[in-house]
Amino acid sequence: MEEKTTEKKIIEYKPFIFKGNSREFFRIWIVNIALTILTLGIYSAWAKVRTNRYFYANTYLNNSNFEYNANPKRILAGRVIVVGLYGLFILFSQYLAMYHLAIGIFVIAILALPWLIRQAVSFKLRNTSYRNVPFRYIGKTRSFYYFFIINALLPILLIIIISVIIHIKLISAILIFLVSGYIYIKFKELIINNSYYGANGRFRFFGTIGEVYGIYLKIAGWLLIIGLLATICLAIVSEIIGNIEFLSEFIHKIKAQMDNPSQPFLVLFISILMTFIYLPIIFFQKGLSDAYHLNFVNNNTLLNNAHLKGDINPLKLAWISATNILAIILSLGLLYPWTKIRYFKYKLEHIYFRCSDYEQFKSLGYETGSALGEESIDFFDIDIGL
16 A cells, blocks of 8 residues: 655745835935925825835735825824924923913823824724735723833832832842833733734734843843944044144144134034944944844744744844945935835845735725824834834
């Protein structure tokens, strides 16, 4: 009797692919800026939709692209409300000295923050679709208030109380380190575990706090190395300058005038010098952080039984980030589209997805909802990316 052997099909990881380019995006970007200025900001909602649609439409997985379906009018309505409330807060606090009203607006904003973040997550997901199947979010508003009160506010208050009682900075720093990892994990669980693709595609996150602490230590370690290298380089440059007479005299003149604020050229020179030193370091750290966190989240997330994977090189993304900010400064902003494409493309094309059946995900149709939450988050620049 012949033995029947069954070959198990190996499902390979497929990379996300970005097909956009900086020339196309530059045209969109420059028109967006011009029309936003001409319309006194009104066109900014349409600019946001045009930008998102370009990036989504050029993002491919398994030969199918994503779509962004938000209505710019809904975004504009949310933006008007947010900007209006912020304007009233500035008016009452800075110009009319009506501090009780300003405090009232601030308190309302703080109390509404969990709801706003929940709305932002839901709005972004339900306006994103892949293969005509939209994403959706089922997390409840009360879950966000629970997170902010129990998982964020109480641990922070506990740290403050302990710091006041003990007065030992090292213990406070250790507690902040431990609590920040806990808050990060709980927030990711709240966002990812309540996200769905279609009717039956559920995301699940199983990252651990220990891995987050490992990320923090790796970032701190690289920054320590960068700091030591920068110190050594500055020492070498100083020694070289000290041995070159005219450069040495120039540096001495600058040092002699640093306490004189009436030297606008000197102030400008020092400001530019500090910009070229510190901004690349800040953006280098951003690239490191983005890479480590994206790899961590992707490597610990499932969509039903389908796996995500990230293999972004943290040092390469950090280098891209640091050189991007220098390119933006030196080009007076004109290279921004190129830097945005460069950064996004590298991140995206080092994320992979392994799925045996793309047809398993069924659509529940498209939903509509408030854009107020998302506009609030974007306006105050709070990152809630998955």
